[in-house]
Amino acid sequence: MDPLLVRAAKREPLERPPVWFMRQAGRSLPEYRAVRERYSFWEVAQTPELCAEVTLQPVRRHDVDAAVMFADIMTPVLALGVDVELREGVGPIVDRPIRSAADVARLRQPEPEAFAPLLEAIRIVRGELRADQAVVGFCGGPFTVAGYLVEGKPSREYATVKALMYCEPSVWHALMDVLASCFSGYVAAQVRAGADVVQLFDSWVGVLSPSDYEEFVAPWSARILAAAGAPTIHFGTGTATLLPAMAKAGGDVIGLDWRLPLDEGWARVGDRGVQGNLDPVALLGPWQRVEAAARDVLARAAGRPGHIFNLGHGVLPGTEPDVLTRLVATVREID
Numbered sequence: 001m002d003p004l005l006v007r008a009a010k011r012e013p014l015e016r017p018p019v020w021f022m023r024q025a026g027r028s029l030p031e032y033r034a035v036r037e038r039y040s041f042w043e044v045a046q047t048p049e050l051c052a053e054v055t056l057q058p059v060r061r062h063d064v065d066a067a068v069m070f071a072d073i074m075t076p077v078l079a080l081g082v083d084v085e086l087r088e089g090v091g092p093i094v095d096r097p098i099r100s101a102a103d104v105a106r107l108r109q110p111e112p113e114a115f116a117p118l119l120e121a122i123r124i125v126r127g128e129l130r131a132d133q134a135v136v137g138f139c140g141g142p143f144t145v146a147g148y149l150v151e152g153k154p155s156r157e158y159a160t161v162k163a164l165m166y167c168e169p170s171v172w173h174a175l176m177d178v179l180a181s182c183f184s185g186y187v188a189a190q191v192r193a194g195a196d197v198v199q200l201f202d203s204w205v206g207v208l209s210p211s212d213y214e215e216f217v218a219p220w221s222a223r224i225l226a227a228a229g230a231p232t233i234h235f236g237t238g239t240a241t242l243l244p245a246m247a248k249a250g251g252d253v254i255g256l257d258w259r260l261p262l263d264e265g266w267a268r269v270g271d272r273g274v275q276g277n278l279d280p281v282a283l284l285g286p287w288q289r290v291e292a293a294a295r296d297v298l299a300r301a302a303g304r305p306g307h308i309f310n311l312g313h314g315v316l317p318g319t320e321p322d323v324l325t326r327l328v329a330t331v332r333e334i335d
């Protein structure tokens with residue numbers, strides 16, 4: 001029997017929707033902070049036993065149906081030869097941003113061994129989970145990762161990266177080609193190592209218009225999603241107007257944020273599964289509101305095959321871990 005998450009992605013009828021949380025590892029967990037007191041982020045991510053441990057912490061604590069591998073969307077970018085610092089509470093910082101044809105030409109495709117620690121961690125995690133629980137492998141969306149590479153830091157408008165797209169489309173597409181090749185190999189290797197599902201996190205793609213998305217991003221996302229070799233989840237935020245184009249680019253399941261009620265988002269996605277979409281900020285409010293919001297999500301999904309219960313974006317650092325545990329139990333009770 002396939003893991004519940006895989007069966008949902010295939011839109012098999014299920015007794016209850018699978019539940020897990022984007023960014024469930026790290027962040028709010030004291031057991032994660034204890035590991036991080038002794039090791040840096042990259043040390044954890046690149047030591048298979050530590051990576052597996054941190055990946056499994058939220059599964060043990062919350063009894064979620066999936067383990068999302070502990071890595072970052074910038075992990076494969078290190079293997080391209082770019083220096084990235086993950087500054088806690090800020091995000092990825094790139095000291096020498098990629099802005100010219102020469103900058104793109106300096107990127108080199110990774111050696112196959114570059115991903116060995118993550119692949120080993122996947123084997124460990126797969127071995128520790130029950131058969132009904134899934135390993136989620138992932139990569140960043142090409143726009144979101146390029147955003148950090150070109151801007152050099154988190155941004156609100158993504159003006160530098162959008163200007164590069166408009167002014168130097170050949171440099172843009174060369175960069176996309178490098179990222180799509182790298183990420184295609186990266187996700188396919190994760191699946192061969194035991195990942196059951198692959199998620200593409202294009203978190204900031206919502207800053208684009210639908211036509212810019214189709215011209216500059218969709219073909220590259222399509223290439224990565226087609227390369228995975230396992231069911232895929234295609235996620236972004238601020239995507240209300242992009243959902244049809246994202247679904248066309250690919251993904252067995254489309255991730256929805258909280259800005260549209262789940263049933264309205266699902267109507268825009270069409271003939272696919274959907275994942276979402278409780279507002280992560282709701283978890284900072286009183287429990288009655290959390291429970292009501294969870295009921296609303298489930299009522300709008302109405303038991304249709306293909307729903308995966310999740311937040312509309314990642315768990316926020318200030319979230320009380322017990323609220324997540326209680327939310328998992330509640331989703332199971334209600335459904």
Ligand code: CP3
Binds near residue numbers: 021026
């Ligand atoms: O459940 C998990 O957390 C699994 C691992 C994971 C991380 N990053 C670890 C991480 C995943 C799935 C990601 C994805 C990621 N990273 C995304 C897509 C999802 C999203 O939230 O939109 C994005 C945009 C990033 C980029 C990134 N990396 C940011 C914005 C930050 C800093 C913000 C913060 O959380 O402090 C990071 C750093 C990062 N990635 C941390 C973790 C646990 C925090 C740094 C640390 O613990 O040292």
